[in-house]
Amino acid sequence: MAAAAPAAVANGEVRGGGVPRPTNPMVTPLLTDLYQFSMAYAYWKAGKHLDHAVFDLYFRKNPFAGEFTIFGGLEECIRFIANFKFKEEEISFLRAALPTCEDGFFEYLSSIDCSEVEVYAIPEGSAVFPKVPLMIIQGPVAVVQLLETPFLTLVNYASLVTTNAARHRLVAGKQKNLLEFGLRRAQGPDGGISASRYSYMGGFDATSNVAAGRLFGIPIRGTHSHAFVSSFLGLDEIIDKALSSSDGTNRCEDFVSLVQNWLSRIQDASSLRGTFGETNQSELAAFTSYALAFPNSFLALVDTYDVMRSGVPNFCAVALALNDMGYKAGGIRLDSGDLAYLSIETRKFFYAIEKEFGVVGFGLTNITASNDLNEETIDALNKQGHEVDSFGIGTYLVTCYAQAALGCVFKLVEINKQPRIKLSEDVTKVSIPCKKRCYRLYGKEGYPLVDIMTGQDEPSPKVGERILCRHPFIESKRAHVVPQHVEELLKCYWPGNSSTQREDLTSINENRSRCMRDLDRMRPDHLRKLNPTPYKVRLLFS
Ligand SMILES: Nc1ncnc2c1ncn2[C@@H]1O[C@H](COP(=O)(O)OP(=O)(O)OP(=O)(O)O)[C@@H](O)[C@H]1O
Ligand SMILES: O=P(O)(O)OC[C@H]1O[C@H](OP(=O)(O)OP(=O)(O)O)[C@H](O)[C@@H]1O
Ligand SMILES: O=C(O)c1cccnc1
Ligand SMILES: [Mg+2]
Numbered sequence: 348m349a350a351a352a353p354a355a356v357a358n359g360e361v362r363g364g365g366v367p368r369p370t371n372p373m374v375t376p377l378l379t380d381l382y383q384f385s386m387a388y389a390y391w392k393a394g395k396h397l398d399h400a401v402f403d404l405y406f407r408k409n410p411f412a413g414e415f416t417i418f419g420g421l422e423e424c425i426r427f428i429a430n431f432k433f434k435e436e437e438i439s440f441l442r443a444a445l446p447t448c449e450d451g452f453f454e455y456l457s458s459i460d461c462s463e464v465e466v467y468a469i470p471e472g473s474a475v476f477p478k479v480p481l482m483i484i485q486g487p488v489a490v491v492q493l494l495e496t497p498f499l500t501l502v503n504y505a506s507l508v509t510t511n512a513a514r515h516r517l518v519a520g521k522q523k524n525l526l527e528f529g530l531r532r533a534q535g536p537d538g539g540i541s542a543s544r545y546s547y548m549g550g551f552d553a554t555s556n557v558a559a560g561r562l563f564g565i566p567i568r569g570t571h572s573h574a575f576v577s578s579f580l581g582l583d584e585i586i587d588k589a590l591s592s593s594d595g596t597n598r599c600e601d602f603v604s605l606v607q608n609w610l611s612r613i614q615d616a617s618s619l620r621g622t623f624g625e626t627n628q629s630e631l632a633a634f635t636s637y638a639l640a641f642p643n644s645f646l647a648l649v650d651t652y653d654v655m656r657s658g659v660p661n662f663c664a665v666a667l668a669l670n671d672m673g674y675k676a677g678g679i680r681l682d683s684g685d686l687a688y689l690s691i692e693t694r695k696f697f698y699a700i701e702k703e704f705g706v707v708g709f710g711l712t713n714i715t716a717s718n719d720l721n722e723e724t725i726d727a728l729n730k731q732g733h734e735v736d737s738f739g740i741g742t743y744l745v746t747c748y749a750q751a752a753l754g755c756v757f758k759l760v761e762i763n764k765q766p767r768i769k770l771s772e773d774v775t776k777v778s779i780p781c782k783k784r785c786y787r788l789y790g791k792e793g794y795p796l797v798d799i800m801t802g803q804d805e806p807s808p809k810v811g812e813r814i815l816c817r818h819p820f821i822e823s824k825r826a827h828v829v830p831q832h833v834e835e836l837l838k839c840y841w842p843g844n845s846s847t848q849r850e851d852l853t854s855i856n857e858n859r860s861r862c863m864r865d866l867d868r869m870r871p872d873h874l875r876k877l878n879p880t881p882y883k884v885r886l887l888f889s
Contacts (some may be wrong), residue, residue, distance in 0.1 A: 358500035366429030366852075370562060371537050374423070376433050378498040382750050386440060387489040388448045391455055397488035401761035401782045402497055407775055410510055410750040411722075413789050414879040417513050417862050418481050419545045420505030421471040422852050424498050425840050428461035431494075432813035466558035466841035467568040469785075470850075472509070472548055472858030473836075474865035476884050478819060479798050481506075481755070483837060488762065495757040504538070505545050507753040511744055511860055512549025518725045518873060523668060526568055527554040528717060530551065531746030542745035548560025548859050550633070555739075565854050569681045570715065570739075571637060574653040582607070583725055595671035602668060606635050610664035616703045619660075622696070626657040626664075634665045638676075646677040646715075654681065654689050655696070663700050670706055680739065686716045686724075687731040695736035715739055721748065726876065769835050774820045779886070785837055788814070794870045796828055797883040798836065810889065816885035826885075 350687050359784065378630055390396040409416050433441075473719065475481055484491050512527070519525055527546040529576075533539035533802065543559030551565040557694035560567035583604050590602040599605055610626065613619055630652055637644040645665065648659025666676035681689050698710035717739035725738060758778040759767045765779035782803040790796045799808065808814050810833055818824030838850040853861070871878040 348728060359514075363525070364429060366426055366864060368430050369423055369426045369864050370540070372538070372788075374497060374501070375437065376431055376493065376497075377437050377488070377845065379493055381444075381494050383496060384445060386492050387456070388445065388452050390489040390492070391452050392449075396455070396487060398488045398763050399485065400488035400491050400759060401485040402491055402495070402757050403760050403783070404482040404484065404502065404755060404757050405478055405480045406506075406752065406753050406755045407477050409477060410507055410747075410753055411514055412749075413510070413514065413876075414659075414873050414881050415474050415476065415510070415513075415866070416506055417509040417549055417865075418469055418471060418473050418475045418502075418506050419548055420502035420510035421468050421840065423501045423505070424468075424482065425466065425852060427501065428464060428494065428841055430464065431461045433457055433459070434448055446801070455489075459487075460482075460616040461486070461490065461494075461841070462844050464485055464490060464494070465839065465843045465845055465847065466840065467837040467845075469836045469841050470838065470853060470858070470861060472853075472861035472865075474862070474869060475506075476798055476882050478779060478884050479514060479800060479836065481843070482781060484757075485761075486843065499755055499757055501752045502845075503635065503755045504747075505542060507750065507754065508542050508713065508745065509545040509549040509749050510753075511747050511749075512546040512551050513737075513866060514722055515725065515740060516550030516863075517866065518722050518729070520729075521740055523735070524553075524713075524715075525551040526715070526737060526739045527551045527556070527744060528739045529741035530554075530556045530559075532742040533745040538745065544855070548855055549862055550859065557880065565855070570646045571648055573648060573651050573682075575637070576630055576633040579629045581628050582635065583633045584632055585636055585638070585639070590642060590672055593642070594602075597672075599672060601634055602639060602672075604672060605668040606631065606638075606664050609667040610660065612704075613660055613663055613667075613700070616699075618699050618703050619696070623656040626661045627720065630657055631661045631664070636663050638665045638669055642672065642674045644677045645669055645674070647679050649679045649693075650681055650683045650689075651814070652683060655692055659696050660692050663696070666709070667700070667704065667706065667711065670709075674710060678715060678736070680715040680717060681735075682716075682718045686718070686735060687728050687733040690716060690734040691713050691732065696800060710790070717741070719743065722876070734819060750814055777820065777855060779819055784835065785834055787834045788828055789832035789834070791831050793868065795868060795882070797885050799885050799887045801887040805887065807835070812885060816883070816887060819884070819886050 406428050433435050433456050438457050443451055467483040469481050514546040527543055530539040530544050533542050540559050542557040543554040546564045553568040555569045555744045559565055585603050588601045588603045591598045634647045647662040649662055662679050668674055701709035713736045714737040715737040720740045721743035758769055760780050761782050769778040770775050785800050786808055787795050788797050814828050839847045840850050842849050872880050
């Protein structure tokens with residue numbers, strides 16, 4: 348069954364300069380780690396709470412053994428800070444939780460909002476790379492410190508699942524229909540809603556998740572389950588057998604007989620003879636009932652009993668009966684077995700029906716496949732050859748089975764204009780100090796060549812000028828680049844009280860298009876599954 352995408356609904360009461368509240372009401376200033384409050388108190392006690400801090404939010408390594416990531420979660424971060432204000436009952440809870448803290452601290456907490464915070468970010472849906480800040484957050488240190496955990500929880504999974512979805516899109520190809528079926532297997536309701544939203548952003552076409560469809564205007568789609576098929580015993584169960592034609596000009600009083608008649612014709616057809624014998628009649632009853640309920644979008648799950656001996660011939664009998672009444676069947680779903688083999692055999696059967704009965708276009712009837720699909724199985728199906736038009740993907744997509752977390756971090760890089768660094772034995776964990784500006788440099792062929800970071804006050808790279816780019820940690824890795832196009836990556840999405848121009852948030856469809864566009868622009872070797880070439884991220888400090 349298919350349903351039209353409803354318009355996105357506004358969520359919650361509008362506050363904070365017209366920015367709606369976070370989608371999930373659990374996202375409040377208390378949704379943070381205790382140590383953020385402990386530090387805020389200690390900053391306050393030391394009289395440091397108003398020190399001006401700059402934090403970078405970035406990740407260190409691309410997920411899924413890949414060489415790109417797609418940034419998700421920005422809109423929810425902006426919703427969060429736009430509405431950041433402690434409620435009285437939250438302050439009371441904190442007083443009880445931190446009994447040794449002085450009253451003045453809680454008065455301070457009651458007074459704060461994010462009007463002195465500024466947030467710069469890469470647009471949501473962009474392709475992003477390790478070490479380049481996805482977001483730069485600056486403001487009074489005690490306030491910005493409180494944002495660390497909520498920002499990370501809003502960005503980490505969103506970016507991970509968007510990236511996972513984009514990887515599934517890359518392996519499936521642009522022509523395939525990708526359906527997200529993961530709600531039942533997701534990490535709870537918020538995981539499920541986020542998975543649906545960000546899978547769509549990463550390039551899926553639709554979700555089975557009705558609530559996500561309503562919240563974000565994502566197309567909702569679905570078929571039916573094995574329970575529906577196995578709940579029927581036989582055709583006698585069908586009481587109301589009448590079906591009007593699609594144009595309303597005629598009415599078939601006994602659609603069940605029409606279906607049975609078609610099944611006999613298929614069984615007797617010389618071109619199909621021998622491929623099957625008697626089909627399962629309870630399955631036929633289920634399909635016929637479903638067609639009577641949804642004659643415009645009849646879909647059948649064909650693997651409950653036997654795909655080629657029962658499910659597919661039964662589907663064809665119902666589809667041909669519908670065709671007589673002016674309806675076009677939606678297609679079948681395969682949910683077990685060898686999906687390459689079964690899709691190819693089904694396609695052959697559809698073409699044989701088209702030829703035998705002269706039903707133009709029947710051979711192209713949609714085949715959906717599901718059942719524990721992931722990047723690897725789709726890749727394997729591609730290599731073997733298959734006839735699947737749509738993939739329904741749940742568990743592996745939404746749980747991000749191949750990579751547990753993205754590992755975004757939130758690190759102090761400057762305080763009161765003094766650079767700050769986090770050292771580590773592990774060079775990949777050393778933070779890059781100073782407030783930065785970041786640029787993507789494009790070459791002659793239109794591909795992005797390198798992302799570079801400069802100090803805030805350094806001159807920006809110019810088109811046609813030779814630039815020396817250095818690896819952040821390996822001195823010998825340096826190269827000259829002459830960019831043909833320069834794009835500044837971070838824009839101001841939350842200026843606070845400052846006079847900086849505020850960039851508007853973009854819609855989910857714009858973010859989805861940005862994701863596709865960015866991946867289209869990348870050099871293919873950065874995107875390939877096996878041993879992709881790392882995309883370069885360099886420094887340009889003079
Ligand atoms: N041609 C294929 N090449 C590679 N993997 C495939 C192919 N066809 C299906 N698969 C995958 O193989 C796995 C088969 O799962 P499993 O062994 O549970 O069998 P099943 O068909 O689901 O059986 P059951 O009917 O018992 O559920 C799934 O992950 C599916 O996506
Ligand atoms: O396989 P996934 O990628 O998670 O996609 C969603 C699965 O959910 C449904 O299965 P169901 O809940 O009926 O259980 P099943 O595993 O027994 O098929 C559906 O038939 C898919 O197989
Ligand atoms: O509509 C479907 O076919 C569907 C939805 C959720 C999970 N599995 C299948
Ligand atoms: Mg399954």
